[in-house]
Amino acid sequence: MQFPENMMSNNNMKVLRFFIVTILPFMLFACSYTQNTENVEKFLNYSSLAEVNKQGNYTASLYKQSQFNGTAVAVGQFCSAHKYPYDFDGLFDEAVSSVLDKVYETVELEMASDEMLSRKDVSIDVKPFEILLMCHPVTEYYWECVATTRLSALVVKADDTKINIKVEARKASSAGGVCGGGAVAVSSAIGQTISDFSGQLHNFLITD
Amino acid sequence: MKISFKFIFIITALLFVASCGPKDVQPIHSLSAVDVGEINIANIEVSLSPEFVAGVQSRVTKERESITAQKERIAGLGKQTRLKQKQITKVAEQSIEKSERKIVSLETEMAEVETDVREGIVSALSNKFVGRKNVDVSVSVNSFAMTNGGAVVLIGGSDSMTGLLRIQDSQSDELLGEYYITDFDTNAAGGLLGLMVRGGDPRGDMIKQFSQKVFDAISGKYDE
Structure with missing residues (x-):
């Protein structure tokens, strides 16, 4: 050359x-580079939610229409060859369980496999989780990735009061040298989603 | 060193794009369930994404901080000789002037991108869809990056813009289609040839091409 x-x-x-x-x-x-999303935990805030400890024995069911794991891929031309696997199924379950423990003195959480058979004192029906990752040049020498996540769930109490929780989180990070920064955006958005979901679930459950 | 860095960066960017199967219009939610002949575009909305606005504001803030630092530098010249004071003041004032110009340029560009992209899309879509189903078209511009002319002459470069197109039912707000659109123009050749290839109005051309892709996406050209 x-x-x-x-x-x-x-x-x-x-x-x-x-x-x-x-x-x-x-x-x-x-x-073919992949990167696991590891820093979701730092966004989780459910430990700071208020302890309410409603008296009595409660039952709750959690039904998920899809698992919270998969692979995010950037849409468009930039960084689209990279894959960003995520798996926060366990973290989501832990968040729901922690919120229930904060609200009720004694609660038994059942992981339901069918929406109709699982009505308890609290029934949580979580719709499929969506994630959209977009990467683009901000200037000629600096690329950025933006992850948007959407999560919705129908929560029904024994007295048939219900709420449709809808959470949308959007987080950006530098794409970095070889687009690895996309994983940071994905992790941050997922962490924010679980955090916002926990907060809204807690607010609904503490009201009589 | 700076030129070689730019050169390496451009080669890298091209390899990234070339080797990874570029997709300039990517359906996220395909419009294929809707008959194109039935569509009537009721509203067109163009906005800048929150990250775009935050990015520009961050650059403006940096320039403002630079101005403050230079003013402090001028204010703290008491112990220097008069000649030295004059020299430092001159340099600092030039730096302040440069930062002030940069702030005006950034703020003007941010306002103009939104207006110009809206005009481009309105022009590309006007009177093209006159069916009975009213839809709202919204485009969120994620990025708009132009290489300055001097850099194109020296080493080439690339211009690009990206945006998220959403088509929604005007009555129900139901999402009918969603596409991620990229317009990426490389001028990697550099020199006068690169400048000629780039044309006299690269900014206008890029907006025109992007708007055409918006039209093509709504027309169903990119649906699988």
């Missing part, structure tokens, strides 16, 4: 060679 002398000095040529030899294979490999 040759460049005009006035364009590339020897040092710059060395930088370019170094790039071609070491970085380029990595960049191409990056098309």
